[in-house]
Amino acid sequence: MDFSGLSQGKVVQMAQQIEAPRRVPLSRGRVLRAAVALADDAGIESLSMRKLAEELGVVPMALYKHVTNKEELLDGMIDVVVGEIDPPVRGTDWKTAVRQRILSARRALLRHPWASRVIESRTSATPVVLDYMESMIEMFRAGGLSINLTHHVMHTIGSRLLGFTQELFDDSQSVDPEMRVVMIREMGRKYPYIAEIASAASHEGDSVVGQGCDDQFEFEFALDLLLDGFESLRRQEGTSGHHQRRQENC
Amino acid sequence: MDFSGLSQGKVVQMAQQIEAPRRVPLSRGRVLRAAVALADDAGIESLSMRKLAEELGVVPMALYKHVTNKEELLDGMIDVVVGEIDPPVRGTDWKTAVRQRILSARRALLRHPWASRVIESRTSATPVVLDYMESMIEMFRAGGLSINLTHHVMHTIGSRLLGFTQELFDDSQSVDPEMRVVMIREMGRKYPYIAEIASAASHEGDSVVGQGCDDQFEFEFALDLLLDGFESLRRQEGTSGHHQRRQENC
DNA sequence: AGTCTAGGTGTACGGCATACACTTGTCAAG
DNA sequence: CTTGACAAGTGTATGCCGTACACCTAGACT
Structure with missing residues (x-):
């Protein structure tokens, strides 16, 4: 062989690639x-x-x-996990679509049992996570839920079924309302659905002081939804046989 | 004053208590x-x-x-927080009682924002936490919910509203069924309601291998409860005014 | 040929949980 | 009053951890 046209460095590199491509x-x-x-x-x-x-x-x-540091490493790891969640299925009703997506998310989180805990410890969402939330909101909106209901629904499934932070808009804690509006508009370019909810939440704030949304209300919303569900299942229990597998879509 | 009856040590100690009781x-x-x-x-x-x-x-x-170590310190800190949760209110329907108790738990967790994350990172429950669960189960059972429904309900509120571990009985992962029965009976002395659920879950396990309960089923139970709730709220939205504060008991 | 730069290295620092051997303060029994 | 045992607090040391900072090195572009 004729290596005369190659520099010494190139030869070494080729040898490494062949015998030890480490x-x-x-x-x-x-x-x-x-x-x-x-x-x-x-x-x-x-x-x-x-x-x-x-x-x-x-x-x-x-x-x-x-x-840049370990925190950012953890953020990136979350992105990997969230990236494993299947995209929404098209061509069904919103409920089925949401159901399948959440089950896919669950599968991802089960594959990486550390993920839920890490997600909860993060203080701000990465673009990947925002994308995921955006597309989730889109499914509800396409299903005919109002902005407000979608907002509550996202809180409910977010903090309970996925552990996603409910503090999304709380980084604007000590920011004046004008700044807030600007931030929302900025955000709206990439995340129109998220921005829609954020802006709806920052109006209507009569009783709420400067906060984006009323956490207590969101909590009670989810709580009452569940309690009502428990109550109606309890009533059913007396009537039908007591092996109450649900009659759901799947 | 007469200190003649006191040893030198006692005098020093008293002086410390008075001028520097540190x-x-x-x-x-x-x-x-x-x-x-x-x-x-x-x-x-x-x-x-x-x-x-x-x-x-x-x-x-x-x-x-x-x-004994930092882990146990964290366990103890959880106990302090759980100890701050009000006992159940007596003399109302189960739903109101449960609602108030969960709101009390929420207040405790809001006072100590680190608590939910720490609770989730624990692998086994302390007696204090078991007491709390026990009394929670008691409320549902007293309200007329069946053992099975109570079981599902505990999973639903446990992992979503409080972050309590759903792995309670999973420490018996590689334990033969006989051992398991013994453990449950042992437990039954202090925690009869918990044991009741645990033993009900370990029978009926036809499709499930050796596991105490079917996590996937529990997850879908909660998911469908929420989705059904969302759906019915969506239907309501069209009819009533769109400011849908709920008509709840409080 | 010379410089720039991205990627990899080596050393070092301060903080962490905690093992282990020790002192000290307290109190009961001789 | 002494003694000695036991519980509570101390001091020192080890091996991890994240990461700052200065350095090297190989290839790319001028």
């Missing part, structure tokens, strides 16, 4: 996927930058060229 | 209360054994004479 370069994606795998295997509490680096055959500080 | 002895309760206060003020992520010790004017290792 210098696959790191990338944010590779780091995140490795982190998810490590958390799946060893548990989230034993995921450390050091262990992760070792897993990747690299020195700990190398990771910081791809994620 | 040697109030530690106790498990004092440690736990200080930990709760510190977590409330500084956030759970900045609660460390070192900071806690400093807060109490003591060296870190002193804490280990009162809690």
Whole structure:
């Protein structure tokens, strides 16, 4: 063979690629996927930058060229998990579509048992999470639910079935209303449905002070929905046979 | 004054009590209360054994004479929070009683925002938490709900409204059924209602392998309850005025 | 050929939980 | 009054952790 046209460096690189291709370069994606795998295997509490680096055959500080710190690593890991949730199915009624999507989300969270806890510990949502919420809202709106009802519904399923933060708009805690309107309009470009709800919530705020929405009301909304459901099941229990598998769509 | 009857040590001690009474002895309760206060003020992520010790004017290792490790400290902190939940109100229908109790629990969790996350990270329940669940189950049973329905209901409110672990009986994961029955009977002495549900769940397990209960079923139970509720609210929306404050008991 | 830059390295620091060996304060029994 | 045992608090040390900072190195572009 004739290597005369290649620099010394190129030769070394080719040899490495053939006999020891271990210098696959790191990338944010590779780091995140490795982190998810490590958390799946060893548990989230034993995921450390050091262990992760070792897993990747690299020195700990190398990771910081791809994620700014561990918090951001966790955010990215959530994005990976949320990315595994199937897109909405088309061509059915909203209820079936929502049901299937939430079951898909559940499957993703079951595959990564650490995920729900990590999601809850995050303080602000990433674009990936916002995309997911946006498309979820879209399903309800397309199903004919009003803005207000959709808002309550998102709180109900959000904090209960997925653990998604209800504090979405609370970062505007000490921001004056004008600033708030601007932020919402800005957001509306990428997330029109979210913005729609946010802006509806910031009007109508008569009793509420400066807050985006009334958490207490949202909580009681979900609570009463459940209690009413329990009550009607209790009434059914007396009449039908007591093996009350539900008669649902599936 | 005549100190002749007192030893030198006693005199010193009295002087300390008068002019510098800072040697109030530690106790498990004092440690736990200080930990709760510190977590409330500084956030759970900045609660460390070192900071806690400093807060109490003591060296870190002193804490280990009162809690065996940090995990147990967190368990104890949960107990403090759960201990703040009001006992059930008597003399109303079950729905009102449950509603008030859950709202009381919510108030406790709002006072200690770190608590829900910590509760979810616990793997097994303390006696205090079991007591709380026991009394909760009692309310439903007294209200006329069947064992099965109560079971589903506890899962629904447990994992959604309080974050209480649904894995209660999963520590019996790799335990043979006989052992399981013994454990349940043992438990039944202190927690008859919990045991009742646990034993009902471990019979009827035809499709389920060795598991105490079918998590997937519990999840879908809650999901469908909510979706049905959403659907009926959507239908109402068309008819009544769109400011749908609910007509609830309160 | 020279410079720029992205990616990887090495060292170091302060904070963490906690093991282990120790002192000290308290009190009951001899 | 002494003793000695036991509970409570101390001091020191180990091995983890996240990450700041200075450095190197190889390829890309001028």
